[in-house]
Amino acid sequence: MKKLLMGNEAIAYGAVRAGVGLVCGYPGTPSTEVLETVAKLKAKGEINDVYVEWSVNEKSALEVAAGAAYSGVRCLVTMKQVGLNVASDPLMSLEYVGVKGGTVILVADDPGPISSQTEQDTRKFGEFSKVPVFDPSSPEEAYLMIADAFELSEKYGTPVFFRPTTRICHANASIELLPPLPKKQPEGFIKDSSRWVIFPRLSFANHKKIEERNADLRNILSDYKYNEITGSGEKGIAAGGVSVSYAKEALSLINGSCKFMKIATPFPFPEKAALEFLKGLKEVLVYEELDPVIEKELTYICGKYHLNVEIKGKLTGDAPCAGENGTENAKEIFSKFLGLPAPETISQPDIPLPVRPPTLCAGCPHRASFYAVKLAMKGRKAVFAGDIGCYTLGNAMPLDMTDTCLCMGAGITIAQGIKHAEPDTVCFSFTGDSTFFHTGLPGIANAVYNGVKMTAVILDNSTTAMTGHQPNPSTGKRAAGEVAEKIDIERVLLALGVKCVKTVDPLKLDEAVEAVKEAADTDGVSAVIFRSPCIAVVKPLPVLAVDRDKCINCKKCIREIGCPAIVKDDGKVKIDKTLCYGCGLCSYICPVKAIGVKEGEKNV
């Protein structure tokens, strides 16, 4: 019987089928559901022999996996593409040392980007780190392909990348679940310092072996079943990943016919298969997302073998250099390439549509935290260095409380740099609880050690909210729901030498404002921990309502906090009880006290 599985779920099921023994990672859209699926199976008692954890960051995750892989355990490490930057230190060395148990590093790329800081391409990271890359083109294929990734990893003693993109991760397909594959018993860690301790001499010796292996793999992977060549003609299209699906859909819609190559292993590139594809072709259009990886390889192969084939793609301006692909752009580009009539253009609605940028949820305690700092700093020169999480949305008007956002953990350190450049500015950082443990700790140590005057605001909602509420060290739970000891952020800060640490509930606005003022006027590093749970994991409080007799329609509540539950109805302010969570922040703002809890009214 077939099951409707999300690409990420399919990958998790595929890894379990392939005998994975350890799964670890850090949440990040679009990768999160892979580990979550394994954790759910574990919580249900279906996979007792699999260890699963949310690690505190991607570097830790990859190192945990390396230890288990040295012992012969099959490991899956999950992260989003920018997470790989954090894990790149162990990654680069691990490739030189190698692994014993099959090690698959799942890195989800995000063309668009839809939920990321960059449009970086993990296929390129594969080439840089010399780690082979599997690039599935559909959830169905991903389910099967991950077993091949484990096989190859174990056979050649190298970690491998498995690199789906958002539209594979978050697409659901009907998938037939297959019985588990035969499983080997891990032999355990066998001491051998000539193998597991990296030294320059070992690196030199292994570097040579890696280059030879990857050269061999260019041949071997040419016979891999998912590197396919179909069709015929003098024109060819080459594609990889989800772009293959768009290409097939577009070709069927425009009745286009040509030779077609699907590349499932962009690194090492299937050179022999590519030569077969290029034979008899005059022109090739490469259709891929992110970097021109396939395009450069084909151009290189044409040069190497003196082939007179024109390779077109991003580098020649025949395909867009940024953003995600889709059937629409495939139809357009392919029609032009194949000399077919241009597809009919579909017009956009000719009426102004509501603009809906993502916003902090109604009732989100982060809104109150930002507002408290804003009030406390009124009239003072202050900078607010934000970070990665739901609270990046604190940048939106009218809060306008995020002046910078770079990468995980950077808020704390960027605030320090601004302080050095502008000593008369009050410098704040805003960091969520999960981000604090991810890469926030070194930033705090750096500030204390270097005696920088700044205030670190920790937004502790006890969960990793943006990616769908994964537990972290401040939650009190582990990945599969096991009870864990909470790491107390306040004690961590005090232990690191932060002199003034204030813990307050941001929804008690007056106390929150006082705490911020006090922290900001302390010498050295100070911290304010705003502790209030994410509304998505707690029950709503009684909703608020506007007393129309008292309301003077000044709209201060709307102008100050931008809560989605406060709307205008016939020009009058109203609270939408389908959205209100009863946080009560608006009741502090109303100058005539017209907003209050309406007894008996609840969120609907």
Add this chain to the structure above:
Amino acid sequence: MYNVLLAGVGGQGTVLASKIIASCAMKKGENAHTAETIGMAQRGGSVVSHVRIGEGCYSPLIPKGSADVIIGFEPGEAVRVLPYLKKGGAVVVSSAAVKPVTDSLSDSGYDGNKMLSYLKEKNIDVTVVDGEKITDELGSAKSLNIALLGAAAKKGIIDISINDIEEYIKTSLKPQFCEINLKALALGASFV
């Protein structure tokens, strides 16, 4: 092959609705593909779910001009995805507008009724479901998704029946949510 595009605002339950269509179709032996908006975009932003049933679909996303049906959870969102509707396709839409913060701040005067009139002017087969009435009668806005499916199923445009959805609600949802969703289903169907 048929394609259903569900469009709404984050939190309105488009994901469950798309799962129900896909699951009911799979029960009849059909192949199903769906794709969702997940992540930052779902925080109060526009969300879409693509549902593709049957053979011959490659892309996880419905190409523009190919949706047989649009289920709009919100009038403006139904209009936004109109380029996906194929010629002769049908729209089922809730009349309840969700006003974005940008509207409250800017006085842009977003009006759901204007969106409904726009749909009707375009000579599209539109079925309007009274979203406010459903929220009032059920005492909750959380079952709007089931009500919209009820309307689409009753109209016979999504190849799954009211009975199929009833069966899904009874067997796959938590028992405490059964009654309200069965009520929502019937209420939605009553608008056809």
